[in-house]
Each structure stands twice: as C-alpha cells, then as structure tokens.
Amino acid sequence: xxxxxxxxxxxxxxxxxxxxxxxxxxxxxxxxxxxxxxxxxxxxxxxxxxxxxxxxxxxxxxxxxxxxxxxxxxxxxxxxxxxxxxxxxxxxxxxxxxxxxxxxxxxxxxxxxxxxxxxxxxxxxxxxxxxxxxxxxxxxxxxxxxxxxxxxxxxxxxxxxxxxxxxxxxxxxxxxxxxxxxxxxxxxxxxxxxxxxxxxxxxxxxxxxxxxxxxxxxxxxxxxxxxxxxxxxxxxxxxxxxxxxxxxxxxxxxxxxxxxxxxxxxxxxxxxxxxxxxxxxxxxxxxxxxxxxxxxxxxxxxxxxxxxxxxxxxxxxxxxxxxxxxxxxxxxxxxxxxxxxxxxxxxxxxxxxxxxxxxxxxxxxxxxxxxxxxxxxxxxxxxxxxxxxxxxxxxx
Ligand SMILES: CC(=O)SCCNC(=O)CCNC(=O)[C@H](O)C(C)(C)COP(=O)(O)OP(=O)(O)OC[C@H]1O[C@@H](n2cnc3c(N)ncnc32)[C@H](O)[C@@H]1OP(=O)(O)O
Numbered sequence: 001x002x003x004x005x006x007x008x009x010x011x012x013x014x015x016x017x018x019x020x021x022x023x024x025x026x027x028x029x030x031x032x033x034x035x036x037x038x039x040x041x042x043x044x045x046x047x048x049x050x051x052x053x054x055x056x057x058x059x060x061x062x063x064x065x066x067x068x069x070x071x072x073x074x075x076x077x078x079x080x081x082x083x084x085x086x087x088x089x090x091x092x093x094x095x096x097x098x099x100x101x102x103x104x105x106x107x108x109x110x111x112x113x114x115x116x117x118x119x120x121x122x123x124x125x126x127x128x129x130x131x132x133x134x135x136x137x138x139x140x141x142x143x144x145x146x147x148x149x150x151x152x153x154x155x156x157x158x159x160x161x162x163x164x165x166x167x168x169x170x171x172x173x174x175x176x177x178x179x180x181x182x183x184x185x186x187x188x189x190x191x192x193x194x195x196x197x198x199x200x201x202x203x204x205x206x207x208x209x210x211x212x213x214x215x216x217x218x219x220x221x222x223x224x225x226x227x228x229x230x231x232x233x234x235x236x237x238x239x240x241x242x243x244x245x246x247x248x249x250x251x252x253x254x255x256x257x258x259x260x261x262x263x264x265x266x267x268x269x270x271x272x273x274x275x276x277x278x279x280x281x282x283x284x285x286x287x288x289x290x291x292x293x294x295x296x297x298x299x300x301x302x303x304x305x306x307x308x309x310x311x312x313x314x315x316x317x318x319x320x321x322x323x324x325x326x327x328x329x330x331x332x333x334x335x336x337x338x339x340x341x342x343x344x345x346x347x348x349x350x351x352x353x354x355x356x357x358x359x360x361x362x363x364x365x366x367x368x369x370x371x372x373x374x375x376x377x378x379x380x381x382x383x384x385x386x387x388x389x390x391x392x393x394x395x396x
Pocket of ligand 1: 024025081082083084085086090092093094095096097116117118119120122126
C-alpha cells in the first residue's frame with residue numbers, strides 16, 4: 001500500500017466522509033432528509049480524510065465544544081466523531097496517521113481536551129484517551145413504581161406542543177449545563193442531527209415548572225415500537241424536585257408496562273425515590289465520555305480539588321511527549337514542579353480520574369498507577385474524587 005495522504009476535506013467531500021464512516025459502522029448511508037439535518041455539524045478545517053491511490057479510505061472529524069470540569073469551569077474541547085477506516089484498509093496505521101493530525105490540530109487551536117464516545121474500548125487508549133464518565137441504562141417496572149412519601153414534591157408537569165419543544169429543551173439544557181462535571185455544550189447543529197430529538201417524529205416532551213411557574217426541567221420520551229414501554233432519551237432537571245416530578249409524571253403515563261431510561265447518571269437516585277427499590281433495575285453500566293488531555297497543565301489547573309494532603313504526580317504521554325510532566329496537586333490547585341513524584345501514570349489513566357469518576361487507589365490496585373510514596377494513592381483520591389458522579393449523557 002502506498003503512503004496515505006491525510007488532508008483536510010472540503011465541504012463537497014463531507015457527504016462521502018459520512019457515507020464512509022457509516023459504512024465502517026455497518027450502517028446504511030443517510031438519506032437526503034437525514035443528511036440535511038446533519039451536515040451543519042461539519043466544521044471547515046476539522047474533517048480529515050486519508051486517501052490511498054486517490055481514494056478516500058479513512059476519515060475522522062471534530063467539532064468545537066467545551067467540557068465542564070469539577071468546580072464548574074469549562075475548558076475548550078474537540079468533540080471527535082466520524083472515525084472510520086474502510087474494512088479493506090484497516091490495521092495499516094491509517095487511524096494512527098489521522099489521529100496524529102487531528103490531535104495536533106486540536107492542540108494548536110488551544111483545545112485543552114479531546115473527547116469522544118468509543119465504539120470499542122480497545123481503540124483509543126494508545127492515543128491517550130481514557131474513559132472518564134459512565135452512564136447506566138435502567139428499566140423501571142411501572143406496575144411497581146410507587147414513589148415514597150419522602151420523594152420531593154412540588155410544581156407541575158405539562159406536555160409541550162411539538163412546535164415549542166425544541167426551543168424549550170435548548171434553553172433548559174443550557175440552564176443546567178454546568179450542573180456536574182462531564183457535561184458538554186449542545187450547539188444549534190446538534191439538535192436536528194440527533195434522531196431522538198427531532199421532535200416531529202413521535203417523541204413527546206414534558207416540562208416541569210416550579211411553584212413560581214418557572215420551567216426547570218424536561219423529559220423527552222417516545223413509545224417503543226414493539227412493546228408497551230416508554231423510552232426516555234433525555235431528562236434534564238435543575239434540581240431534585242424537578243427530577244422527581246418528571247419521574248413521577250412518567251410513572252403515571254397510562255398503558256405503559258415499563259420505562260427504559262437511557263444514558264442516565266450513575267448517582268441518579270431513582271431507587272431511593274421508589275417504595276420498592278427493585279422496581280428499578282440497572283440493565284447496563286457502560287463508559288460514556290472518553291477524554292484525551294491535550295494540555296495537561298491547563299486541564300489540571302482548570303478543575304477544583306477536594307481537601308487532602310498534596311501529591312506530586314508524574315504524567316507520561318507517549319503519543320504527545322511534550323505533554324508529559326510533573327505536577328503538584330493540592331486542595332488549592334495544581335502547578336508544575338521538579339519535585340520527586342509520589343505517583344506515576346499515563347495520560348490515558350489521568351483522564352480516567354480527571355473528572356472524578358474513578359479512584360486512584362482502584363487504578364493503582366490494577367497496576368495502572370505506580371505508587372512510589374506509601375499512601376499517596378489514597379491522598380490523590382481525596383483530591384480528585386468529586387461529590388457527584390461525572391456524566392455526559394450527550395451523544396455526538
Ligand atoms: C468516535 C468514533 O467515531 S467511534 C467509531 C470508531 N469506528 C469504528 O468502530 C468503525 C470500525 N472500525 C474501523 O473503522 C477501524 O478498525 C478503526 C478506525 C477503529 C481503526 O483503524 P485502523 O486504521 O485499523 O487503525 P490503525 O491501523 O491505525 O491501528 C493502530 C493500532 O490500534 C490497533 N487497533 C485499531 N483498531 C482496533 C480494534 N478495533 N481492535 C483492536 N485493535 C485495534 C491496531 O491493531 C494497531 O495496533 P498496533 O499499533 O499494535 O499494530
């Protein structure tokens with residue numbers, strides 16, 4: 001095979017890149033209507049193609065976004081998607097060439113992290129990505145779903161006319177945007193591209209308003225095609241009362257046997273709202289957002305830390321060696337240092353603890369963090385772990 005020619009694609013090539021990506025996922029190309037709702041996500045300069053003998057055989061793209069980190073700050077982020085190499089050209093280094101180009105470009109744009117949702121867990125660690133948030137799928141048996149007396153109560157829920165739903169969801173998502181680490185922006189082009197959010201297609205949107213009448217949460221759901229279940233694709237709430245009332249509303253929808261919640265945060269207390277906690281079953285827990293820290297010092301400085309003894313971490317980065325370094329982490333923040341490290345880890349492992357999803361001690365127990373000073377992994381836990389589970393819940 002001759003050397004791949006990796007270059008930025010022009011607008012006239014975006015649809016071919018989309019067709020190629022879908023082909024690699026074993027999915028049919030988009031029809032014109034779906035493409036019309038999707039094409040605005042493509043940003044000039046951010047769609048790459050790998051050509052061999054003049055043929056497009058590999059592609060990746062990214063979109064400008066940002067990520068909420070612990071403490072509530074946002075950092076600029078490259079949202080990576082559309083990754084695919086044609087099946088007759090895989091395992092020849094094409095993705096590696098595309099990733100190198102893409103990560104260098106994102107770093108040059110000043111993006112502090114790159115992020116993606118992975119089709120397989122084995123692809124991205126070599127490029128410095130680690131799974132940084134998780135989410136769960138839940139199935140609630142509606143016949144048994146009675147809320148406890150203690151479940152928060154207040155305000156009311158109303159179903160929106162379809163033509164109002166899109167705008168209301170956008171405003172409410174925006175208002176809840178920094179609620180927890182792991183949340184990202186949903187730009188204008190995101191909404192029509194997302195199948196479930198095309199509200200003309202059978203989805204229902206219900207909004208909760210508080211006692212003063214101000215809207216503070218919504219749920220988007222649709223009936224499953226072949227069963228008596230409701231599929232909940234999006235539930236966003238500004239506080240615990242709005243969330244509890246939206247679930248209460250769902251449990252009250254007639255003719256429904258079960259309610260399936262998709263991509264929900266791990267710490268959402270559905271079981272604790274219910275008199276019969278086993279009416280809610282977790283059917284899957286999976287990785288959600290994968291992160292690649294492109295600018296480790298800026299990323300470490302951007303987040304807040306819990307109270308705890310300081311630690312010095314040494315970060316290795318084989319794919320972007322300039323990103324390696326030693327950092328002293330304290331309850332007050334992070335700074336570069338020459339001091340001897342207490343802990344050593346790869347940049348992909350740092351991504352796993354960066355938003356607070358996993359404990360450093362667990363990763364040390366698995367051999368992924370070297371503890372050079374006794375008890376330093378536990379000290380790092382106190383600094384890195386966050387009160388709420390980080391969660392993204394936004395596909396892209
Ligand atoms: C964010 C998203 O868009 S997720 C969607 C990702 N796309 C898909 O899953 C579509 C189907 N798969 C594909 O298109 C391709 O297999 C890709 C894009 C995952 C990988 O492309 P390739 O060009 O084969 O990757 P490349 O040759 O650069 O691989 C680099 C290394 O990763 C390994 N690798 C890459 N993909 C995989 C995989 N799916 N499983 C196991 N190992 C893999 C290769 O073996 C290679 O290892 P080596 O360096 O030890 O030899």
